[in-house]
Amino acid sequence: MARYKEKRTSRKLIPLPKILINIYGIMAVLLVIIPEEIARIILEINSKSRGHILLKKSPEWEVNAELKIATMKIKELRLLAKHLQLFGYSSETADKLRTRILKKIPSKLPI
Structure with a gap:
């Protein structure tokens, strides 16, 4: 048991620099949110040009x-x-x- 405690060392996490966190945030916006908005806009334009919208569930x-x-x-x-x-x-x-x-x-x- 003492042997196990000797091998175990306390590892400290190194905090990420703020610039790296900001870069990850910008990448998330560029790769996820903006394409979603572009797709929504394209669907709206497409439905308006055809004269109909996506139908809801009917009775x-x-x-x-x-x-x-x-x-x-x-x-x-x-x-x-x-x-x-x-x-x-x-x-x-x-x-x-x-x-x-x-x-x-x-x-x-x-x-």
Whole structure:
């Protein structure tokens, strides 16, 4: 045990210079934030030139079971499978689970 303590040395962290921190901040802005804003602006210009905007979810997404199941996360799918008493749902992928759920319920049945 004493041998272990002898080998262990206290290592001190060397603080980064402020200029290096500022450079990292500038790089983050240049590589992440600016391209995001450019993409948003391009999408807005593109949608205005075509005369339409990206559509929000219509009420059909809440009525049609197939559309609603397509947007569910795996946790929601597993809860629905449990409610429908499907066996072996916990080990299946989301795609297989969606297929099994859709076979179990009619497509026009609201969930």
